[in-house]
Amino acid sequence: MEMKDTCAVITGGASGLGEATARVFAASGAKVTLLDRDSTRGAAIATELGGTFVETDVTDEASVQAALATARDAMGGLNAAVNCAGIAIAETVLKKDGGLHSLESYRKVIDVNLVGTFNVARLAADAMKDNPPAPDGNRGVIINTASIAAFDGQRGQTAYASSKGGVVGLTLPMARDLARSGIRVMAIAPGIFMTPMLAGLPQEAQDSLAASVTNPKRLGDPSEYGRLAKFIVECGYLNGETIRIDGALRMM
Ligand SMILES: NC(=O)c1ccc[n+]([C@@H]2O[C@H](COP(=O)([O-])OP(=O)(O)OC[C@H]3O[C@@H](n4cnc5c(N)ncnc54)[C@H](O)[C@@H]3O)[C@@H](O)[C@H]2O)c1
Numbered sequence: 001m002e003m004k005d006t007c008a009v010i011t012g013g014a015s016g017l018g019e020a021t022a023r024v025f026a027a028s029g030a031k032v033t034l035l036d037r038d039s040t041r042g043a044a045i046a047t048e049l050g051g052t053f054v055e056t057d058v059t060d061e062a063s064v065q066a067a068l069a070t071a072r073d074a075m076g077g078l079n080a081a082v083n084c085a086g087i088a089i090a091e092t093v094l095k096k097d098g099g100l101h102s103l104e105s106y107r108k109v110i111d112v113n114l115v116g117t118f119n120v121a122r123l124a125a126d127a128m129k130d131n132p133p134a135p136d137g138n139r140g141v142i143i144n145t146a147s148i149a150a151f152d153g154q155r156g157q158t159a160y161a162s163s164k165g166g167v168v169g170l171t172l173p174m175a176r177d178l179a180r181s182g183i184r185v186m187a188i189a190p191g192i193f194m195t196p197m198l199a200g201l202p203q204e205a206q207d208s209l210a211a212s213v214t215n216p217k218r219l220g221d222p223s224e225y226g227r228l229a230k231f232i233v234e235c236g237y238l239n240g241e242t243i244r245i246d247g248a249l250r251m252m
Pocket of ligand 1: 011012013014015016017018035036037038056057058059084085086087088112113116145146147148189190191192193194195196197198
């Protein structure tokens with residue numbers, strides 16, 4: 001699919017990887033609608049990009065349904081959905097102080113990162129299924145965000161890694177489910193990217209993380225994620241796979 005013909009919703013579009021994706025897509029001629037809980041930043045970015053913002057909670061069915069309807073009206077269609085909304089927590093199962101990993105925080109991370117991703121993907125698929133097909137039958141594409149934590153989760157990442165492992169796990173079966181509707185489903189597993197989450201760490205911690213990357217020895221630039229998402233939209237033969245983008249980082 002060409003970017004000029006792309007009408008994309010991007011969750012988590014008010015920050016980090018989602019914002020970068022919105023910028024790359026808009027600069028390439030796509031129409032974009034940003035879906036996020038953060039209306040202040042989301043609205044400002046959407047205005048700058050000539051796009052639309054809808055305050056949305058990805059875990060809420062009615063909220064996403066309404067957001068997708070607004071997005072379709074604003075863009076004149078919908079044929080791409082990029083799931084970047086997510087949260088991260090650090091919590092060990094047995095804590096040094098004798099406490100136990102809270103079940104509530106575990107459920108929360110699964111709810112936003114996994115259930116939220118599935119919720120947006122299924123409703124976006126429903127909105128795309130009647131699009132006119134391209135010559136090869138494609139009607140749209142869904143891109144989910146996993147993490148290398150899906151494969152190499154670290155101490156304190158039980159909840160986060162579970163949620164991201166779920167995102168990797170749903171990619172192939174969802175691609176198979178949606179094949180007859182001509183909708184592709186892909187996932188991106190980022191390594192360590194310089195988003196607001198990471199920028200808040202002390203310089204020493206950032207340097208140490210950068211040094212752990214195999215090559216190049218730096219944190220990922222969010223625009224590199226956005227360019228990969230753009231490539232997935234454009235390359236119609238990519239389907240059902242999770243692509244790592246991590247400078248060959250393999251965390252022990
Ligand atoms: N930054 C990294 O190094 C990195 C690495 C691997 C994976 N990821 C994943 O990439 C995605 C984006 O991460 P980021 O670094 O850009 O984070 P970020 O915190 O900069 O942006 C996340 C955005 O999601 C939004 N959001 C959170 N919960 C939401 C909800 N319920 N409904 C709607 N919006 C919601 C936030 O408001 C925020 O704007 C996340 O899924 C994260 O797990 C990031």
